[in-house]
Amino acid sequence: EIVMTQSPATLSVSPGEWATLSCRASQSITHNLAWYQQKPGQAPRLLIYGTSTRATGIPARFSGSGSGTEFTLTISSLQSEDFAIYYCQQYNNWPRTFGQGTKLEIK
């Protein structure tokens, strides 16, 4: 099973600033990575798939990069609605696995 490790566990950033979230895979997953956003009391929402392709309706301030084992989600000019928990998920191997999440909080 591929283990996904996200860092940091919690990230404190001020509105209007940039946030960089990291995700590492225990073995190469090429570009088979997705990112989700989850707000309290809500279901996860797909943000990005294929490492860097934004899902329908996702603002351009969300961008993804990386390959192999190292991946990054960058959120530019943070808005109040962006403060949430973010999960990465690999789909290179079965079982599909999530990272443990990064909580993005307001500084």
Next chain:
Amino acid sequence: EVQLVQSGAEVKKPGESLKISCKGSGYIFTSYWIGWVRQMPGKGLEWMGIIYPGDSDTRYSPSFQGQVTISADKSISTAYLQWSSLKASDTAMYYCARLSPQGSYNYGDQWGQGTLVTVSS
């Protein structure tokens, strides 16, 4: 509009059985895999297993193999997750998700609202 609507919250006792549902609409239900995800209180997301309603092909994550059963009734566009004997540790929110792209089971692009299952004596 694509929608996945899950059944309501459940409160059960240890040892009881349970079957929760996820009804899809707004798309061809038989052409997309459906997955189930567990989220224990205050914890992260875990894929439990997936099913292709077109032919009921089912895959389970090793951690959940033998612990739950996933099924689907394509005639009513509904997928199910069931337990034969609940444990307190099954207390969690359970989400269903439509997996994309069509015919593959890569990522969840549409999600149900979640079903909270509470198991307590």
